[in-house]
Structures are given as structure tokens and as C-alpha cells.
Amino acid sequence: MAMNPDYELVVIGGGPAGLGAAAAAYDAGLRRILLVERDLEAGGILNQCIHNGFGLHIFKEELTGPEYAGRIIDEIRERGIACLFDTMVLSLEDLGGVKRIGLMSMTEGYRHVTAATVVLAMGCRERTRGAIQTPGTRPSGILTAGTAQRYVNMEGYQVGRRVIILGSGDIGLIMARRMTLEGARVLACVEIMPYPGGLSRNIVQCLEDFGIPLLLSHTISRIEGRRRVEAVTVQKVGEDRRPIPGTEEVFEVDTVLLSVGLIPENELSRAAGIKMDPLTGGPYVFENLETSIPGIFACGNVLHVHDLVDHVTKESRRAGKAAAERVLGEKAGGDAPVIPLLPGPGMGYVLPQKIRKEDFEDSIRVFFRVREPRMTPGRILVRDGEKVILSARRPYMLPGEMDYVDLKPEILSAVTGDHLTLAVES
Amino acid sequence: MKEITCIICPQGCRLRVDEDRDFEVTGNRCIRGVSYGKSEVRNPVRILTSTVRIKNGSHPRLPVKSDRPLPKEDLMEAMAVLDEVELEAPVNRGDVILEGILGTSVNIVATRDMAK
Structure with missing residues (x-):
């Protein structure tokens, strides 16, 4: 490297992913x-997720979002x-090794810093009405569930009195309960798919506890x-997800909350020239979470949307460690032959998308989401050409639940083909 | 006979719990559904999480939780009690905001630090 960068590592984003990586x-x-955060404090979305149920794997107890944030902020x-x-x-640019990061703030104005490595941890944002093209007028009172969550939980506003929720993602379900506790009437949660998007725990504790109907295979038209x-x-809606004429029902409400999906926030990654995976909405990554630009890593919801x-936290720790290994020259990387890992039949996405064929020391954890729910036992198969090299049984499979398999070093060392596929056994 | 959804894992078994036969659980696909079904019908409890007003803090609301679960039917009443609370910053995570809500031994505690 010709010039000595200001930092060994710049982490972009101060939510759980950025904090864990740093x-x-x-x-x-x-x-x-250096960790850079656009909000006034660290913690990201956890600060507004005041409900409990976080941290069972890492902290072995059920924490609320702010408590979880508090603990990882303490670590920093x-x-x-x-x-x-x-x-x-x-902005983020790769100057052939050194990365240049453009920063903007009220106090410092516009300036640049340089870094040997960067971890992308910008998280995701919610899909809006524009993304689902709901017909009608454009009055006030239409909010994404996460925006409503911030208004209610952090800023102390009640955003509506008679509420309907479109989409049964977890944030929408959580807000159904939250709005009810705060004195609003939630008339229904409407889901276009024949199955709910959120965890069954949230269906029970956020809807059933309060007698809120869940209308599956319905939409707001x-x-x-x-x-x-x-x-x-x-x-x-019919099987084609189009509204069926004659089934119209009018709900008098003053507020519509949208919980219709999340989009990894990758404008910065795209502008930097990082190659993206259309299936995850995030960068393609190697087994060490390095993107197509050497020295730039990604983790958390900017890479793929997580449920937990x-x-x-676990993924971001791997990204932070991998960045350190790159700086300290512990892993050569770069020139090793690459084995692409492809999603086969029944698979929504797989991650990492590429594995470098080198001396495999540790298992490689492969995350995936299946495409369709299946409530009967089945198998996840990893194939090297036609040969099945791993077969993992699952009692059920749900697209709403991110899953993983571990590829052991001996399995990886024995790969002979030019790619691997991960599929649901048909 | 009560019908509930098991929340121990995402399969969400429909459990039938018979109060007249010592809370016998059927419809469960695994053993964990039995204890969940029994306790959920006998004595349903929930951790309450909400916010209270706070003055001179970095935010106008402070997130709080009950340090132990409350009976499910008491949640709305507990919310009404929290509506009367107004604190002054600073507050630390874990500080007891309200002792023994609704005459129980359950405390309401702060779930984040809030500086002035």
C-alpha cells in the first residue's frame, strides 16, 4: 500500500451489526x-424495539431491544x-487497496477518511406503499410499521386510534400489540399470502392475545x-394474489400500518461498485463475508435480512474478525480458486455465494431460506455435481425462518466439481 | 376444552387443553408442547414492556419492562398505572421505576440508560 490509511478499519453503521464487527x-x-453512525446514538433499530425476546442465544436470557443494545454498546x-x-x-471508493470514505456531519462538514478495510453494516429499510402500489388517495395516516414504532416508542406520539395493518411481518405484529396497549383499536392484520410472515409466537402474543383477526389471503385494495x-x-385474493371481485369489505380506520418486507440498504455498496445478489438484495460474499472488493466486508441486514x-451479532463478529485478519495479513485470500455456491430447486437464497478453495481450517456456515413453507419432514441437500455431499433432515421448513448447514473441512476439501448447489429434496 | 397455538417453536401446533381432565394436552407434536399448554391455560402470564414519560432526557420516553411476568388479564390495568408515571433524567438501565405494580411483587425497571 502506497499510502498509510487513517484507520485499519472503518465500520459503517452503529446498529448491532456494526457494534459486533467493531x-x-x-x-x-x-x-x-472508527465506527460511523448517522443517528445521534448507537444501537440502531434495537432502540425502538422495546419488546422482549432478544438475546436467547448470545446472552442466554430474554432481553428487550434497548437492553440488548445497551450491552453491546458497553462492549464498544x-x-x-x-x-x-x-x-x-x-461515498465509499476503493483506491486500489486503500478505501476512501466521504463523511458528512453538522459539526465537521464534508470530509474524507481512509481505511485499510471497511465493514458494511448499514442495515435495511422498510418497503413502503410505493413498493406495493396500493390504489386510492394519498391522505396522512399511512405509515410503515417501523416508523410508527419509532414515533410511539421513542418520540411518544400516538399515531392513530383505529388501525389496520397490512402484512404480517414481525414488526407489524409487534405494533398491533403495542398500539392496542396504548389504547388504539386494531381492527385486523391483513396478509396477502396464505400463511403468516411473522413468527407464530408473535401471532399468538400480539394478535390472538388481543382478539385481533388475521386475514390470510387478503389484501387492502x-x-x-x-x-x-x-x-x-x-x-x-386468489391463488394469483389478485383481489377477487365481490369479496370487498370496508373497514373504517384512521391509520394504515405497512409491514410488507425489508430491503437491505445498499446504495453505498452499489456506488462503490460492489457486486450484488438479486436474491438477497445484498452483496455477494465469500466465506469470510468479504465482498467482490477485497478488504470490504458486509454483515447484518445490509447483507441479507435476518429474523434474529x-x-x-454472530455474523458481524465473523466479519470484524475477517477484516482484522486481512489487515494483519493472516489470510492471503484473493487468488485461490473460487467455488460458487448456488441455490437449487426450492431454495430462496444461499449465503455465502462463493467459497475460496484453500486450506479449510474451519467449517463454513451456509445460511439459506427456503422458498415455500412445508410442514412435513424433508431434507436439505448439498450437491457437488450430481453427488450429494451433505443431507440434513428438517421436521418442517419455513421461508420466514433463516436456516443454516455447516460444511465441514473434510467435505469441502473433497469437492471436485466447479460449483456446489443447495436444494430442498423434491 | 381450550384450543391454543403452541409458541415453543415455529411449527405452531394447535394444542387442545382439557381443563376437566387435569389440563390434558393433545395435538402436540413434541413433548415441549405439554408443559406449555398446561401453564398457558392454567395461568397465562406475559412480560409487560412499554414506555413512561421522562423529563430532561435525550428522548421524551423511557422504555421499561416488568422484571417478571404479570397475569395476562392485568396488562391493560398495568398500562394505566404506567401512564401516570413521569421521571426525571438521568436514569440507568435496571433502575427500579415502580415497585410492586398493582399490589404484586413485580417491579417495573428501566431498560436503557437515559442521560440528561
Whole structure:
């Protein structure tokens, strides 16, 4: 490297992924680390997820979101890792080794820092009404569930009194309960698919506990209201997910909450020229979570949308450690032959998408989501050409539940083909 | 006979719990459904999480939780009690905000630090 960068590692994002990566990089030997966060404080989405149920794997107890955030923020403070808050990363460039990061803040203005490695941990954002193209007028009172969550839990606003929720993702379910506890009436949760998007625990504790109906295979086909939402039309949908004429039912509501999916926030990654996987919405990564640009790593929801923050924490620790190994020259990487890992029949996505064929010391954990729910036992198969090299039984499979298999070093060393596929046994 | 959804794992078995036959559980696909079904019908409890007002803090609301589960039917009443609470920053994570809510031995505690 011609020039000496300002930092060994810059972490972009101060949510659970960024915090986990920074702490792990420190523990692996890095000291010149900078974490950049656009909000006024660290913790990311955890700060507004005031409900409990986080941390069973990592902390062996059920924590609320703010408690989980507090613990991992403590880990950053104990290590004395530098953090910049209220600072937006505007650009990321690879200058042939050294990375240049453009920062913007009220106090410092626009400036650049350089780093040997970067960990992308920008998280994801919610799909909006625009993404699902609901017909009707454009009154106030239509919010994503996460926006409503921030207003209610952090800023202390009640966002509506008669509420309908479109989509049965976990944030929507959690908000159904939250709005009810705060005195609103939630009339229904409407889901276009024939099965719910969120965890069954949330269906029970957020809807059934409060007698809120879950309308599967239904959608909101029209929103009405001049200044504020006044009513929505709900319709049953057919197998083609189109509304069935004659099934219209009108709900008088003042608020529509949308919980219709999450999108990894990768504008910065794309502009940097990092290659993306259309199936995950995040970068392609190698087994060490390195993207197509050497020295840039990705973890957490910017890489693929997770269901459990504990999975994010574990993944981010791997990314932080891998960045440290790159800086300290412990892993050569780069030139080894690459085995692509491809999603086969029944598979929504697999990650990592590429494995470098080198001396395999550890198992490689492969994450995946299946495409369709299946409530009967089945098998996940990993194939090297036609040959099955791993077969894992599952009592059931759900797209809403991220799953994984571990590929052991002896399996990987024996691979002879030019790619591997992961599929659901038909 | 009560019908509930098991929440121990994502399979979500429909459990039938018979109060007249010592809370006998059927419909479970694994053993864990039995203890869940019994306790959920006998004595359903939930951890309550919410927020309370806070003055001079970095945010206008402080997130809190019950340090142990409360009976499910008491949740709305507990919310009404929390609605009356107003604190002053600073507060630390784990501080007891309210002792023995609704005459129980359950405390309401802060779930984050909030500086002035």
C-alpha cells in the first residue's frame, strides 16, 4: 500500500451489526477502528424495539431491544473504540487497496477518511406503499410499521386510534400489540399470502392475545380519505394474489400500518461498485463475508435480512474478525480458486455465494431460506455435481425462518466439481 | 376444552387443553408442547414492556419492562398505572421505576440508560 490509511478499519453503521464487527475486530488485534453512525446514538433499530425476546442465544436470557443494545454498546465503550455519531457516510471508493470514505456531519462538514478495510453494516429499510402500489388517495395516516414504532416508542406520539395493518411481518405484529396497549383499536392484520410472515409466537402474543383477526389471503385494495385516512377496502385474493371481485369489505380506520418486507440498504455498496445478489438484495460474499472488493466486508441486514439479532451479532463478529485478519495479513485470500455456491430447486437464497478453495481450517456456515413453507419432514441437500455431499433432515421448513448447514473441512476439501448447489429434496 | 397455538417453536401446533381432565394436552407434536399448554391455560402470564414519560432526557420516553411476568388479564390495568408515571433524567438501565405494580411483587425497571 502506497499510502498509510487513517484507520485499519472503518465500520459503517452503529446498529448491532456494526457494534459486533467493531468489537470483534478489536479483539482480533486492531486498534485504529472508527465506527460511523448517522443517528445521534448507537444501537440502531434495537432502540425502538422495546419488546422482549432478544438475546436467547448470545446472552442466554430474554432481553428487550434497548437492553440488548445497551450491552453491546458497553462492549464498544470498554474497548475505547472511536465512534462518530450524527454523521452520514456519503461515498465509499476503493483506491486500489486503500478505501476512501466521504463523511458528512453538522459539526465537521464534508470530509474524507481512509481505511485499510471497511465493514458494511448499514442495515435495511422498510418497503413502503410505493413498493406495493396500493390504489386510492394519498391522505396522512399511512405509515410503515417501523416508523410508527419509532414515533410511539421513542418520540411518544400516538399515531392513530383505529388501525389496520397490512402484512404480517414481525414488526407489524409487534405494533398491533403495542398500539392496542396504548389504547388504539386494531381492527385486523391483513396478509396477502396464505400463511403468516411473522413468527407464530408473535401471532399468538400480539394478535390472538388481543382478539385481533388475521386475514390470510387478503389484501387492502383501496385506501380512502381526503386529509386523513377514512376507510380501506379489504378483499380476498386468489391463488394469483389478485383481489377477487365481490369479496370487498370496508373497514373504517384512521391509520394504515405497512409491514410488507425489508430491503437491505445498499446504495453505498452499489456506488462503490460492489457486486450484488438479486436474491438477497445484498452483496455477494465469500466465506469470510468479504465482498467482490477485497478488504470490504458486509454483515447484518445490509447483507441479507435476518429474523434474529443474535444471528446478526454472530455474523458481524465473523466479519470484524475477517477484516482484522486481512489487515494483519493472516489470510492471503484473493487468488485461490473460487467455488460458487448456488441455490437449487426450492431454495430462496444461499449465503455465502462463493467459497475460496484453500486450506479449510474451519467449517463454513451456509445460511439459506427456503422458498415455500412445508410442514412435513424433508431434507436439505448439498450437491457437488450430481453427488450429494451433505443431507440434513428438517421436521418442517419455513421461508420466514433463516436456516443454516455447516460444511465441514473434510467435505469441502473433497469437492471436485466447479460449483456446489443447495436444494430442498423434491 | 381450550384450543391454543403452541409458541415453543415455529411449527405452531394447535394444542387442545382439557381443563376437566387435569389440563390434558393433545395435538402436540413434541413433548415441549405439554408443559406449555398446561401453564398457558392454567395461568397465562406475559412480560409487560412499554414506555413512561421522562423529563430532561435525550428522548421524551423511557422504555421499561416488568422484571417478571404479570397475569395476562392485568396488562391493560398495568398500562394505566404506567401512564401516570413521569421521571426525571438521568436514569440507568435496571433502575427500579415502580415497585410492586398493582399490589404484586413485580417491579417495573428501566431498560436503557437515559442521560440528561
